[in-house]
Amino acid sequence: MQTAQAEEAWLQRSQAILQTLEGQPRPDWLNGQSEQLDVKRQAQQLLEASQANQTEALSTRSTTVASGLPTTPSNKPVTLLFVSFSLGESALKGIFEEASGREDVLLVFRGPKPGQKLPALMADLKRLLKGVEPLPNIVIDPTRFQRWSVASVPDIVVEQEGKSHLHVRGVSSLSWLDEQLKAGKQGDFGTLGDVGEIAEIDLLEEIKRRMAAIDWKQKQQQAIARFWQQQTFEVLPVAQADRDRTVDLTITASRDLAAPNGQLIVRAGQTVNPLDKMPFGLCLKVFDATVPAQVELIQRQSCQDKQARVMYLATSLPRQSGWDSLQHLETALQAPVYLLTPDVRSRFQLQQVPAIVEQYGNHLVVHERKLPVSTRERS
Numbered sequence: 001m002q003t004a005q006a007e008e009a010w011l012q013r014s015q016a017i018l019q020t021l022e023g024q025p026r027p028d029w030l031n032g033q034s035e036q037l038d039v040k041r042q043a044q045q046l047l048e049a050s051q052a053n054q055t056e057a058l059s060t061r062s063t064t065v066a067s068g069l070p071t072t073p074s075n076k077p078v079t080l081l082f083v084s085f086s087l088g089e090s091a092l093k094g095i096f097e098e099a100s101g102r103e104d105v106l107l108v109f110r111g112p113k114p115g116q117k118l119p120a121l122m123a124d125l126k127r128l129l130k131g132v133e134p135l136p137n138i139v140i141d142p143t144r145f146q147r148w149s150v151a152s153v154p155d156i157v158v159e160q161e162g163k164s165h166l167h168v169r170g171v172s173s174l175s176w177l178d179e180q181l182k183a184g185k186q187g188d189f190g191t192l193g194d195v196g197e198i199a200e201i202d203l204l205e206e207i208k209r210r211m212a213a214i215d216w217k218q219k220q221q222q223a224i225a226r227f228w229q230q231q232t233f234e235v236l237p238v239a240q241a242d243r244d245r246t247v248d249l250t251i252t253a254s255r256d257l258a259a260p261n262g263q264l265i266v267r268a269g270q271t272v273n274p275l276d277k278m279p280f281g282l283c284l285k286v287f288d289a290t291v292p293a294q295v296e297l298i299q300r301q302s303c304q305d306k307q308a309r310v311m312y313l314a315t316s317l318p319r320q321s322g323w324d325s326l327q328h329l330e331t332a333l334q335a336p337v338y339l340l341t342p343d344v345r346s347r348f349q350l351q352q353v354p355a356i357v358e359q360y361g362n363h364l365v366v367h368e369r370k371l372p373v374s375t376r377e378r379s
Contacts (some may be wrong), residue, residue: 016333068149075161077161077181079105080144081172082155085113085124086199093128095154096150098174099136105174107138110145111203121200142204152195164188170195185311228322235288236315238350247349248355275362280309284357286340286350289314289329293371294354299333301369303358313340315353 034330035353048123079102083095112121121140126297129135144150148157148164154172158165158181165186170193180189250273266272285302287294303310314337318325330337340350348357348366 015348049206056133074078077104077158077160077165079174079177080108080148080157080159081105082108082145082150082153082157083108083172084109084153084196084198084200086196087153087172089128093132095172096129096132096136098185100132101134102136102174105137107136108144109138109140110142110198110200111140111149112204113200119217140203142202145198145202146204151198153198154193154195168192178272200311216332222246224323228317228319231317231319231322231339233316234342234345236286236340236345236350236353237293238288239354239370241368241370242341243348243352243368245351245366249364275359275364280359280364282306282358284311284348285354286313286315287354288339288356289317289325295329295332297369298354299358300368301356303356304360307360308358312337313344315339315340 066159081095081099083092087095090315099107109121110119118140125138148155148159150157152169155167155169156171157167158177166177166180166185166189168189169178169191171189216370250271252271253266253268255268256264258264261280265334283305285301285353287296290296298312312333312335314329317339326337343351348364350357352367352368354369354371356369357364358367359365
C-alpha cells in the first residue's frame with residue numbers, strides 16, 4: 001500500500017468483517033483515517049503505565065501503595081515533596097518515615113538514575129521503604145517537575161486546583177510545613193535551606209529523545225513484513241466440479257430475546273430464520289488470490305441479485321508481496337478485499353473455492369465452480 005494509513009484501514013476492514021456481514025452499522029472508530037500518536041501522548045501513556053507498575057513493585061500487600069495522588073487538579077490541597085537519591089539514603093529514609101500515613105503528601109521522583117532501568121529504581125525504593133508502615137505515596141512524575149520548574153531538591157509545592165499556594169526550596173520537613181500552613185502563610189518562600197542537583201534523569205525527556213531517534217519508517221516496514229509472515233490463512237481446497245449447496249440460517253433461540261425497551265422479539269425455543277426478517281444484501285465471492293485463474297473466474301462470475309453488494313474474500317495472499325499484491329488486486333477488482341476469517345468460513349459452510357454465496361428466497365446458496373481446463377493449465 002502507498003501509506004501506513006491505507007494499510008491500517010485495510011486491517012481494520014478485515015477485523016470488522018463480521019459486523020459488516022451481519023448488517024451492523026460501521027463502528028465509529030472505523031470512520032476516518034487513523035493517525036500516528038504524537039510523542040507526548042505516547043510518553044504520557046508510558047508514564048501512566050510506569051506509575052501503575054510502581055504499586056506492584058513497591059508493595060507486597062494488597063493495599064494500594066505508591067500509586068500517587070490524583071494527577072488532575074483537586075479541590076483539596078496536596079503537598080508535593082520533590083525528592084531525589086542525591087539527598088542521600090539516610091535523608092530519604094527520614095522523609096519516607098515522616099510522609100508515612102500522610103494521604104495529603106506525595107513524594108515525587110523525576111525518573112531513574114542515568115543508565116538505570118525502572119525495575120532497578122523500584123528495587124532501590126523498596127529497600128529504603130523496608131520497615132516503613134504504612135507506605136507513603138510515591139510517584140515518578142517528571143511532568144510535575146516541569147510544571148513547577150523544579151530544578152533542585154528538596155522542593156515543596158502545596159498544590160490546590162492546579163495552583164501553587166506555597167512553594168519553598170531547600171526544606172523537606174513536613175512538620176515545619178504544617179506550622180506554616182497552620183499560621184495561614186502562603187506564597188513563594190524562596191530557598192530556605194541547602195539544595196542539591198537532581199540525580200535522576202527527566203523520564204519524559206528521555207522518552208521523547210528515544211522516540212525521536214526511532215526510524216519509524218523502518219519500524220513500519222518491519223511491522224508490515226511481520227504481518228504477512230505471521231498471518232494465518234483460511235486455505236480451502238480447489239473445487240473439482242461445479243456444485244451448488246444450500247445453507248440454512250435457521251436457528252432455535254435458547255432463551256428469550258428482548259429489545260432494549262423490553263419488547264419480546266423471540267421466545268425461548270422459537271425457530272427463526274434471519275432471512276425472513278432481513279435480506280442478506282450481499283454477494284460473497286470467495287477465492288484464492290495466489291491463483292490468477294481463480295481471480296479471473298471470480299471477476300467473470302456475476303451475482304443473481306444485481307442490487308446486492310459484492311464482497312470479495314481472499315483465502316490467501318502472497319506472503320512476500322502481501323501489501324503490493326493486495327493493492328493490485330483491489331485496483332483490478334475496483335473494490336476492497338478482505339481476508340476470509342474462521343468464523344465467516346464456518347458460518348457460510350465454505351468448503352471449496354472459488355465460490356459465490358448469495359441469497360435465494362429464505363436461504364443461501366453456495367456456488368462452487370470448477371476452473372476451466374485452459375485456466376487450470378495456466379495456473
